[in-house]
Amino acid sequence: MTTPIIEHRFRVALHDTDAAGVLFFAHLFRHAHDAYEAMMVRIGWPLDGLIRGRQIGLPLVHVEADFRHPMRHGDQVAVKIERAGLTERDFSLAYGFFIHEFEVATALSVHAAIDPRFGKRQRLSPELAHALTALPPCAEPGV
Template identity: 40%
Template sequence: MTSSASPRFRHQLVIPFQDADVAGMLFFAHLFRYAHEAYERFMSALGHPLAGIIGGGAYLLPLAHAEADYRRPMRLGEPIRIELGVGHLGESSFRLHYLFLGGDGQLSATAETVHVTFGVVEKRPVAIPPGLRKALEPYLLGDMA
């Protein structure tokens, strides 16, 4: 499977030595670190860097859910392209979908994370701020997620 024509943010990396297991393949837990790295870059590209959100003090975006499916090995030195899109945009949460594509464009893994807008003062979920919602909307995948 290759990437779809739907709107996705793209992030590239190469599997480094320190992330490989003894067989020379990506150690499974690093997939979530790569997803988070792509998420950080995505939020910065939207004009909502995580450092600014945390420093702003009004709300946070903790994870409520994370999952991954591995389709084929990712090997030491292999270039990986991560494509990220918004699978769902709710009142106080949003779900991100990640495709991990190998150097040949074939699907190596998928991941999903659900982020909740948590009010610092309210100490509970709050509505996604209008500016953030507007920034996320162009990346909605709809039925293509």
């Protein structure tokens, strides 16, 4: 991975784990979303402002994840984000989850631009598209 614009950190809490003592799979997406929210603040497009201002909706339309190594209670995890794709109507983000320097999981999210008043697809504003280009591109083609 190239140097990300943001590195979000979290500690795996007891409530994050399942009966086997590892991170419950769905909680990976919660932590990815926390990293996404922090990234949007960092690039100048905080989601709370977008939601309150009803300027644009950016719902998830696709997510996927791969787990390579268990994350257990107490593990300190760093989430690194890269831009996996950008079109005029959507963008995708690649997330790497690291314990120390070892990548333990990856995720991908695709966000579509919608007009929140009508729920219809729309173009990303040129300003938002430009802000998203500040993210480093994903090093893996096809992600």
